[in-house]
Amino acid sequence: MSTIPNVQVGAAxxxxxxxxxxxxxxxxxxxxxxxxxxxxxxxxxxxxxQVICLIAVPIGVAPLVALVLATVSKGAGALSAGFxxxxxxxxxxxGGGISTAIVGSGExxxxxxxxxxxxxxxxxxxLFERPGTIAAAIRxxxxxxxxxxxxxxxxxxxxxxxxxxxxxSNLAAGFALGVLMLxxxxxxxxxxxxxxxxxxxxxxxSLGARRSRVARSVVLRGALPGVVSGxxxxxxxGVGETAPLLFTVASPTFAMTxxxxxxxxxxxxxxxxxxxxxxxxxxxxxxxxxxxxxxVAWILNRKAR
Amino acid sequence: MRRDNEFTDPTSGPTTNxxxxxxxxxxxxxxxxxxxxxxxxxxxxGAAVTLEDVSITxxxxxAVRNVTLEMPACQVTALVGPSGxxxxxxxxxxxxxxxxxxxxxxxxxxxxxxxVYGTDVQPEVLRSRIGMVxxxxxxxxxxxxxxxxxxxxxxxxVRNKRLLRQMGVAALxxxxxxxxxxxxxxxxxxxxxxxQQQRLCIARALAVEPEVLLMDEPCSALDPVATAKIxxxxxxxxxxxxxxxxxHNMFQAARVSDNVAVFLLGEDRVxxxxxxxxxxxxxxxPDDARTKAYVTGHVG
Numbered sequence: 001m002s003t004i005p006n007v008q009v010g011a012a013x014x015x016x017x018x019x020x021x022x023x024x025x026x027x028x029x030x031x032x033x034x035x036x037x038x039x040x041x042x043x044x045x046x047x048x049x050q051v052i053c054l055i056a057v058p059i060g061v062a063p064l065v066a067l068v069l070a071t072v073s074k075g076a077g078a079l080s081a082g083f084x085x086x087x088x089x090x091x092x093x094x095g096g097g098i099s100t101a102i103v104g105s106g107e108x109x110x111x112x113x114x115x116x117x118x119x120x121x122x123x124x125x126x127l128f129e130r131p132g133t134i135a136a137a138i139r140x141x142x143x144x145x146x147x148x149x150x151x152x153x154x155x156x157x158x159x160x161x162x163x164x165x166x167x168x169s170n171l172a173a174g175f176a177l178g179v180l181m182l183x184x185x186x187x188x189x190x191x192x193x194x195x196x197x198x199x200x201x202x203x204x205x206s207l208g209a210r211r212s213r214v215a216r217s218v219v220l221r222g223a224l225p226g227v228v229s230g231x232x233x234x235x236x237x238g239v240g241e242t243a244p245l246l247f248t249v250a251s252p253t254f255a256m257t258x259x260x261x262x263x264x265x266x267x268x269x270x271x272x273x274x275x276x277x278x279x280x281x282x283x284x285x286x287x288x289x290x291x292x293x294x295x296v297a298w299i300l301n302r303k304a305r
Numbered sequence: 306m307r308r309d310n311e312f313t314d315p316t317s318g319p320t321t322n323x324x325x326x327x328x329x330x331x332x333x334x335x336x337x338x339x340x341x342x343x344x345x346x347x348x349x350x351g352a353a354v355t356l357e358d359v360s361i362t363x364x365x366x367x368a369v370r371n372v373t374l375e376m377p378a379c380q381v382t383a384l385v386g387p388s389g390x391x392x393x394x395x396x397x398x399x400x401x402x403x404x405x406x407x408x409x410x411x412x413x414x415x416x417x418x419x420x421v422y423g424t425d426v427q428p429e430v431l432r433s434r435i436g437m438v439x440x441x442x443x444x445x446x447x448x449x450x451x452x453x454x455x456x457x458x459x460x461x462x463v464r465n466k467r468l469l470r471q472m473g474v475a476a477l478x479x480x481x482x483x484x485x486x487x488x489x490x491x492x493x494x495x496x497x498x499x500x501q502q503q504r505l506c507i508a509r510a511l512a513v514e515p516e517v518l519l520m521d522e523p524c525s526a527l528d529p530v531a532t533a534k535i536x537x538x539x540x541x542x543x544x545x546x547x548x549x550x551x552x553h554n555m556f557q558a559a560r561v562s563d564n565v566a567v568f569l570l571g572e573d574r575v576x577x578x579x580x581x582x583x584x585x586x587x588x589x590x591p592d593d594a595r596t597k598a599y600v601t602g603h604v605g
Binding site (some may be wrong): 024027028030031032034035036037038039040042 | 429433434442461462463468514560
């Protein structure tokens with residue numbers, strides 16, 4: 001590779017004028033040559049990366065597709081109106097359903113939502129409005145909490161609720177799920193609030209509004225699409241949890257995930273069919289939640305425009 | 306002062322630029338060549354950009370249509386006009402940025418005698434001949450000041466360390482930034498002020514030794530002092546690079562450009578080129594009534 005003398009074309013008093021033009025041409029030729037000579041290598045690298053991406057996509061998608069296919073093919077046979085509406089029967093007795101599990105899961109999730117959503121919202125508002133050491137500490141503990149294995153949340157709830165009151169209940173299960181969902185909601189809410197630009201906050205405050213009013217009418221309103229979809233996704237996550245329920249729910253027939261675990265490990269074909277059917281119902285519910293979350297966000301976003 | 310006159314009366318645009326305050330050989334050269342109307346040989350020293358009947362559409366929406374325009378080599382051509390009339394779209398058609406943003410370019414764009422949209426053209430190689438500076442300074446945030454400057458060279462396969470160093474330093478000199486950054490080349494770029502960041506972006510573009518420099522409202526986010534520095538730089542650089550400058554500022558166009566292309570919105574809300582010519586001529590005696598209204602500040 002040729003080298004060039006260190007002549008600054010724009011600098012004062014360097015080199016004869018004729019030399020400047022030649023110098024410029026040399027530099028240009030140099031970069032152009034390099035661009036042309038390297039383009040083949042750069043294109044090959046680029047292509048190779050594209051190929052890797054193309055290979056990675058099916059590998060990443062395949063487990064999901066296989067999972068859905070397996071669940072549908074094994075679970076679809078069990079589905080019927082009776083399956084959804086009837087209570088479970090003992091193994092061998094036909095006509096059983098999973099109604100108690102659906103209702104139980106519904107109750108547990110409703111309790112979890114009632115506990116976690118308001119707390120999550122206010123904690124996030126605090127983090128947003130009062131940045132500082134305390135906020136940082138809370139944010140950090142939320143991150144830690146969201147990484148805690150759900151089985152530990154389960155045993156904690158068992159110690160706090162079940163052991164103390166000598167009583168398994170959906171309330172305890174709802175509490176456990178709420179604890180599980182809370183950190184996810186806090187972080188999602190705070191992220192959503194951060195997308196509301198500081199300009200808007202300043203505009204609200206400088207109109208004479210109280211901070212609480214700005215938080216409600218500007219920050220929360222602006223963050224609403226993100227808040228709603230973030231919370232729904234946290235709920236979708238919680239619906240599928242099993243470990244916290246193991247310690248808290250009175251009977252495996254009172255929650256879908258427990259029912260799946262219980263029936264799938266039984267030796268009776270009927271029970272296994274029920275497990276797959278329940279798995280399919282749960283999968284569809286979670287899918288619906290995720291779709292609703294996206295749709296709500298989309299609709300609210302569009303309204304804002 | 307002449308400069309003050311320009312500020313109050315944009316219609317008396319200058320033929321020669323009075324404010325190339327930085328005296329240097331190339332600045333001298335530029336002024337002399339401007340005064341004597343002798344241009345360096347374009348093929349050897351920069352390339353003219355020619356647009357023939359160019360229309361740019363985004364899906365159904367026609368942004369600008371039937372633009373025929375020549376940007377002479379080693380001159381500053383200002384594209385002026387109100388917002389949304391397609392100036393930036395035209396600029397981005399020159400280095401094929403619309404390839405990636407879903408815009409469709411019809412008509413012919415030529416760089417020198419190369420058809421920019423020709424089938425045998427490699428966009429990457431083409432773009433190494435055309436630098437671009439954007440509205441907001443956009444140095445790469447993860448790179449140091451110096452790594453920003455030589456990033457284009459690296460992208461284009463230059464690996465020789467000594468060469469990178471030399472060309473980076475030269476580019477910083479050319480962007481009038483060397484004295485400011487020479488002691489902190491390894492600091493992150495975002496520590497520079499807004500105007501310095503913009504000059505860093507100019508240095509980054511210059512390091513690849515482009516023949517054409519596209520500038521999309523490079524001063525719109527800058528204060529008057531930083532703006533004046535960039536304008537000095539534009540005048541300075543035009544002795545070796547063809548410059549296309551999009552600006553909202555009539556006075557800026559009058560101060561730095563050799564030629565002005567005036568874009569306005571047509572009756573059906575599509576951008577059109579209404580007039581193009583030497584800056585003084587367009588500002589003093591515009592052919593088109595709409596141009597006159599616009600440049601004298603009655604419309605827009």
